Amino acid sequence: MNIDGQIALVTGGGSGLGAATARLLASRGAKVAVLDFDLARAEAVAAEIGGLAVQADVGDAAAVEAAFARVEEGLGAMPRVAVNCAGIGVAARIVGREGKLSIDLFEKVIRVNLIGSYNVMSYAVRGMQAQDPLEGGERGVVINTASAAYQDGQVGQAAYSASKGGIAAMSLPAARELARSGIRVMAIAPGLFNTPMMESLPEETTRQIVANIPFPDRLGHPSEYGLMVAQIVENPYLNGEVIRLDGATRLPPR
Template sequence: MQIDGQIAVVTGGGSGLGAATARHLAAKGAKVAILDFDMTRAEAVAGEIGGMAVKVDVSDASSVGTAIDQICDTVGAPRIAINCAGIGVAARIVGRESKLSIEAFEKVVKVNLFGTYNVMSHAAAKMAQLEPLADGERGVVINTSSVAYQDGQLGQAAYAASKGGIAALCLPAAREFAQSGIRVMAIAPGLFHTPMMEGLPEEVAAKITANIPFPARLGQPQEYALLAEQIVTNPFLNGTTIRLDGAVRLPPR
């Protein structure tokens, strides 16, 4: 699918991977709608790229449905949907003094996994109603997993489980939506220069970066956006999760 002239939805588009992706798609000619909980950042990026910003809680299916309807009514139904919204809360399953982290686990899974499912569901329902392009394609969904789905570290059970769910969801979703000409892919980023990483102490970030073989640095959000572009434009990419990680394998802690 060619990006120029298409309508794209990007969740978490106010910062990090989502902001880079929104900017990149807009530069390629897409009309981009940013879904984000932080409207200050979302509106700033949308204003920069000539797009629109819609406030949404991705973990709430009705909030997502309302947001997607608003986009369809304003600019039209999207053919591209990219899920970048997510949170990371570090907590041991059973911490000190036998303190459990069930509430944190539920919160992370609801935002990361349920949020991805909600946006994919509503976006795909709209895509399926569009006229097919010349090759029969109606749309493409790109979800964001993480290398943590395979390399989950100590204290990251919730995050790893949520991202593992996104990776596992990819193939059955692609098989289901194939009849409608909709592709589903997932990207599993490694260690990237995002707000989540920027919040770490400098010595911790340096230790983490030292584990990346080549290039020996954090990934740049633009590199995620570039892969998203390649997925959209390559019609034979479907039903799989691609690691984007500089060959890193995360240690246990």
């Protein structure tokens, strides 16, 4: 699919991987809706790229439905490209100190990361199915964000890894289901990227993390995630797969 002239929706677009993706798609000629839980951040990125800012909690299906209605009204059509970058990365042991459990945290992470991605994918796909097919029969593409942690989950990441594993696991069945509509579904599993969450870590911690990355021996640039999104959108034969984007790193247990 040619990005130029398409309408795209990027969740978590107010910062990190989502913001970089919104910027790259806009630079390729897309009209981008920047969806974020933090409206101020969404507005800042949207103003920079000439896009549309939308606020929503992706874990709330009604809020997501309303957000898609605002996108259609503001940009004139439903998006053909939907990129799910919204998510939270909080960590906790299954049983912590003094027997404290983390069930509430597990439910929250699953709601935002996994159910949130499913909510956005569902409304995006419904909008894509109503559109006329492009050359080659394609109507749209959904790109979800998994994580290297879905395979290499570390101590304290049971909830996060479960949420990202769910995103990875639904890629193929979703792609198979939506094939008849000409809609592709892909997932990217990023490794260690230079996002606001990583920037908050002490310098020594960052050095230890980078030491586990074979090549390039650095944190990933968010723009490289955006580049992968663009490559998926433009390559019509990429479908139903999870792509690790991690510099060949494998996360250690801790």
